[in-house]
Amino acid sequence: MRVMRRYSPLLELSDFANELLGANSQRNISGFTPAVNTREDEKSYYIEVDLPGVKKEDLNVDFDKNHISISGERKYKNETKEEDYYKSESFFGKFSRSFSLPDSVDADAISAKFEDGVLNITIPKVAPKIAKKIEIE
Incomplete structure (x- = not known):
């Protein structure tokens, strides 16, 4: 039985993208990319990584x-339910994120x-070196 639906260009693009990327239930257990927020102030750079279930x-x-790398794995939960059907929309798997940093960080x-x-990472900045005139003796 074919279901009729109103034409929507955005919905068509979404369907096309899903087919192109092979988005299906297998994708849920094969890839996990955590959300990351970055910011800075006068003293430091900050990286905040959302890692629920890790x-x-x-x-x-x-x-x-001058590169900071964050890696890890959210492991798949082996759950079996005999009586009920359920769908898992959580993503599992290994992940890695890297960020380039300027020379002005205090690595130590x-x-x-x-x-x-x-995960909250704080990367302090090194005070900039001030230019000065060198007196010749």
Whole structure:
């Protein structure tokens, strides 16, 4: 039986994108990309990563040559329900996000805190060197 629906260009684009990307139920268990918020003030850069369902021991934060990398895994929950049908819309899998940083960061003072499914990284800035005139003796 074919269901009729009103024509909508946006809905058609959405259907096309889903077909192109192969979006289906298998995609839910194959990829997870956490949402990230970044900001800065006079003293530091801040990275906030939403990681619901991820355990602290499944996270890594690395800094190397002005790049900070955040990686980890949200593991699939093996649940079986015999009596009911259910649909899982949660994404699982490994993830990695990297950010380039300017030379003006204090790599030794970078800190990370994981609480309530949110990873907060603080990257302090180094005070800029002030230009000055050098007296010749």
